[in-house]
Amino acid sequence: MxxxxxxxxxxxxxxxxxxNAGQAATDDVAALRAELEALKTDYTSRVQAxxxxxxxxxxxxxxxxxxxxxxxxxxxxxxxPSPVAPSGKSSNATAFNPAISxxxxxxxxxxxxxxxxxxxxxxxxxxxxxGPGDRSFNLDESELTVASNxxxxxxxxxxxxxQGGNSIDIEEAYFKTxxxxxxxxxxxxxxxxxxxxxxxxxxxxxxxxxQPLVYQVFLGGQLAQDGxxxxxxxxxxxxxxxxxxxxxxxxxxxxxxxxNSLASDALFAHLGGDAGDxxxxxxxxxxxxxxxTDRAYDDVDQLGAPVTNAFTGTSRTWIADGTLKxxxxxxxxxxxxxxxxxxxxxxxxxxxAFDVTxxxxxxxYDSSQSGWYLQAVYGFMQRWRAGLRYDSMQSRxxxxxxxxxxxLPSAAFPSLASASPERTTMMIDWSLSEFSRLRAQYAxxxxxATERDRQLMLQYIFAMGAHGAHKF
Amino acid sequence: MGKHIxxxxxxxxxxxxxxxxxAQAALRVLATTPDWAALxxxxxxxxxxxxxxxxxxxxxxxxxxxxxLVARARTADxxxxxxxxxxxxxxxxxxxxxxxxxxxxxxxxYFEAAPLVHxxxxxxxxxxxxxxxHPLGNPHVTLDPHNIAIIAKALAARLVxxxxxxxxxxxxxxxxxxKRWQQATVGWEAxxxxxxxxxxxxxxxxxxxxxxxxGMKELASIEPKPGVPPSAGYLVxxxxxxxxxxxxxxxRNAYNDPRAAEWLSERIHAPVxxxxxxxxxxxxxxxxxxxxxxxxxRLLAALK
Numbered sequence: 014m015x016x017x018x019x020x021x022x023x024x025x026x027x028x029x030x031x032x033n034a035g036q037a038a039t040d041d042v043a044a045l046r047a048e049l050e051a052l053k054t055d056y057t058s059r060v061q062a063x064x065x066x067x068x069x070x071x072x073x074x075x076x077x078x079x080x081x082x083x084x085x086x087x088x089x090x091x092x093x094p095s096p097v098a099p100s101g102k103s104s105n106a107t108a109f110n111p112a113i114s115x116x117x118x119x120x121x122x123x124x125x126x127x128x129x130x131x132x133x134x135x136x137x138x139x140x141x142x143x144g145p146g147d148r149s150f151n152l153d154e155s156e157l158t159v160a161s162n163x164x165x166x167x168x169x170x171x172x173x174x175x176q177g178g179n180s181i182d183i184e185e186a187y188f189k190t191x192x193x194x195x196x197x198x199x200x201x202x203x204x205x206x207x208x209x210x211x212x213x214x215x216x217x218x219x220x221x222x223x224q225p226l227v228y229q230v231f232l233g234g235q236l237a238q239d240g241x242x243x244x245x246x247x248x249x250x251x252x253x254x255x256x257x258x259x260x261x262x263x264x265x266x267x268x269x270x271x272x273n274s275l276a277s278d279a280l281f282a283h284l285g286g287d288a289g290d291x292x293x294x295x296x297x298x299x300x301x302x303x304x305x306t307d308r309a310y311d312d313v314d315q316l317g318a319p320v321t322n323a324f325t326g327t328s329r330t331w332i333a334d335g336t337l338k339x340x341x342x343x344x345x346x347x348x349x350x351x352x353x354x355x356x357x358x359x360x361x362x363x364x365x366a367f368d369v370t371x372x373x374x375x376x377x378y379d380s381s382q383s384g385w386y387l388q389a390v391y392g393f394m395q396r397w398r399a400g401l402r403y404d405s406m407q408s409r410x411x412x413x414x415x416x417x418x419x420x421l422p423s424a425a426f427p428s429l430a431s432a433s434p435e436r437t438t439m440m441i442d443w444s445l446s447e448f449s450r451l452r453a454q455y456a457x458x459x460x461x462a463t464e465r466d467r468q469l470m471l472q473y474i475f476a477m478g479a480h481g482a483h484k485f
Numbered sequence: 486m487g488k489h490i491x492x493x494x495x496x497x498x499x500x501x502x503x504x505x506x507x508a509q510a511a512l513r514v515l516a517t518t519p520d521w522a523a524l525x526x527x528x529x530x531x532x533x534x535x536x537x538x539x540x541x542x543x544x545x546x547x548x549x550x551x552x553x554l555v556a557r558a559r560t561a562d563x564x565x566x567x568x569x570x571x572x573x574x575x576x577x578x579x580x581x582x583x584x585x586x587x588x589x590x591x592x593x594x595y596f597e598a599a600p601l602v603h604x605x606x607x608x609x610x611x612x613x614x615x616x617x618x619h620p621l622g623n624p625h626v627t628l629d630p631h632n633i634a635i636i637a638k639a640l641a642a643r644l645v646x647x648x649x650x651x652x653x654x655x656x657x658x659x660x661x662x663x664k665r666w667q668q669a670t671v672g673w674e675a676x677x678x679x680x681x682x683x684x685x686x687x688x689x690x691x692x693x694x695x696x697x698x699x700g701m702k703e704l705a706s707i708e709p710k711p712g713v714p715p716s717a718g719y720l721v722x723x724x725x726x727x728x729x730x731x732x733x734x735x736x737r738n739a740y741n742d743p744r745a746a747e748w749l750s751e752r753i754h755a756p757v758x759x760x761x762x763x764x765x766x767x768x769x770x771x772x773x774x775x776x777x778x779x780x781x782x783r784l785l786a787a788l789k
Contacts, residue, residue, distance in 0.1 A: 168581065191581070191586070194586045196584035197584050198581075244582075246559045246584050248559055249556060250560075251552075251553075252552030253556070283552070285556070287553045290542075293551040293553060295552050338549065342543055343539070343542075343543050344543040345549070346544055395714055395742070446616075477613075480570075480573050482550060482575055482577040482578045483549075483575075483578070484550055485551050
């Protein structure tokens with residue numbers, strides 16, 4: 014707990030800075046006066062503009078009448094929306110409605126192996142987020158986002174994923190400060206962690222149907238923190254951002270714990286900039302420290318009987334990420350290229366309990382595992398993109414106390430046998446507009462210890478409602 | 486673990502102190518387009534340090550909220566944007582991630598040009614089936630010099646407001662610009678008289694203000710709906726439709742794909758005129774005056 018005090022301190026200090034927004038009250042009078050002056054100028058200019066318009070219109074009408082005496086003005090060649098602003102707004106009850114958007118996603122999957130037996134070999138599996146999903150037609154999540162400024166000081170955002178199985182997940186529900194200055198922003202609530210590059214990106218903006226293997230295995234797909242985050246952007250021409258997070262650890266690789274302390278801490282640093290007018294880039298390093306208690310997973314023992322094992326201890330993950338985007342003069346309409354890669358290294362140390370509902374033996378556990386992916390997406394013509402991704406993971410052999418002491422054979426932990434899973438994925442997508450995308454993806458998945466899984470997926474993504482702005 | 490966080494906090498504190506030091510050499514301005522950058526330079530001279538988020542070769546609808554732009558937003562004293570939702574796909578990210586209260590909407594450091602002028606083509610109803618339309622009206626307001634005159638006045642007033650120590654400087658430059666601009670506008674209008682009533686085909690609806698200013702008639706647009714590229718079938722239909730009222734020219738911006746325009750040009754025997762659209766779009770369009778000079782030169786040349 015003591016080591017978390019600095020984070021809590023930073024957040025409190027940040028929140029205390031908020032009232033400073035109002036401190037400038039004395040300056041406000043001057044500012045108001047000046048603003049009134051500016052308004053006056055604005056209105057004078059608007060009146061002038063209107064006068065000019067009227068004159069122009071009058072002369073245009075006069076010319077038209079001169080040109081075709083008696084003839085009615087020709088209808089425009091294609092429908093012109095009325096240039097007059099709608100003025101009949103009578104009620105303002107809905108004027109403050111937040112921005113609402115809904116994303117529809119679904120897919121068709123053809124998998125050569127039974128998805129129920131999917132497991133990335135060599136790793137303790139996450140409770141969810143692993144594997145290609147079900148066969149045949151699937152309704153993926155329908156993502157509902159409601160976002161708005163709360164007041165001059167806070168922005169609020171809720172993203173709820175309505176799952177095909179009729180459950181609702183709160184993906185994100187956070188507030189973000191607007192009135193801190195000096196490059197600081199604080200986010201609180203539930204939010205996707207700022208660690209890594211892909212972690213903060215919502216599924217409808219992924220360049221492939223699924224997450225890289227290393228994200229599935231190390232972060233359960235995507236790490237959402239219940240907690241607080243502070244970010245600081247350096248006053249520099251380059252993009253230099255530092256961030257720290259403290260969370261409850263409820264999301265994998267941590268677990269919900271009956272404890273007042275925080276169990277998921279993260280630090281990250283980002284550096285970014287441009288190389289010429291066509292290329293931009295971002296590099297990042299992140300560190301995540303998560304603690305878990307009885308993080309259970311299903312396995313079989315040396316005789317093939319199902320058992321439940323559980324890990325209690327600390328999980329530390331380092332992430333290095335790099336992203337490069339290219340488009341001619343920065344305009345991605347016709348051609349664009351995106352290269353993106355991340356390397357994750359995780360060490361877990363603590364106790365591993367075997368067959369918690371039966372024999373219930375426990376011993377030390379230490380692992381040092383890593384994984385990476387590299388992907389490239391190329392927009393080869395307007396509306397069309399093609400992509401290639403390669404995934405690779407190295408499980409190595411973890412040190413299991415129960416095995417070393419001779420209490421159990423290493424075959425009692427088949428999921429943890431050393432393995433080097435890999436996968437190669439190709440995708441092509443077609444975006445009829447900014448708001449719709451159809452995608453086909455084919456993967457050769459060698460993540461299982463046994464046979465290769467050949468996965469064909471067809472996916473649709475439709476965005477309705479408010480036009481959300483996207484991060485880099 | 487505690488050590489890491491302590492190091493980070495120490496770093497952050499250090500940097501905060503560094504950030505608090507006044508680096509006030511000139512007013513730092515982030516302009517969303519080269520036109521606004523050129524206008525700020527006209528009005529602010531050497532008292533402003535202007536950074537342009539986009540070039541004339543970019544479609545301002547499709548810009549990434551790239552790290553360099555977030556960094557510029559962080560240190561900006563003033564953001565000059567078009568508004569009317571033109572920058573909606575990226576500006577909100579810059580503003581939110583900047584950690585800079587000076588440039589938040591509603592603050593003197595956030596300036597939008599489009600709301601100051603009379604917007605054309607305000608739709609009475611909107612639906613995404615109509616393409617990527619702008620509910621607030623056509624935001625491509627720069628190609629009417631009367632709009633520039635209005636926006637320049639308001640922008641000069643804004644510079645005075647933000648940087649009061651140089652108020653007299655901005656006011657004087659604003660007046661000088663206005664005088665030169667009014668004079669130039671008279672010249673352009675006189676030279677462009679032959680363009681009145683000339684029928685043209687556009688690609689996107691971003692020449693609406695130019696056409697309305699010069700009295701040119703937009704007979705058709707190559708995009709069937711805003712932001713929707715034309716299909717072969719639509720282009721064939723366009724050829725038939727335009728046979729009755731043949732346009733004199735097809736207007737294309739520096740950032741547009743020339744292929745559809747060229748295809749149409751061959752069939753309807755009207756030249757494609759490349760227009761700078763923005764400052765920097767052609768070598769001649771070095772500043773705002775050059776932009777209008779060159780636009781009119783190119784239109785007149787195509788008329789011959």
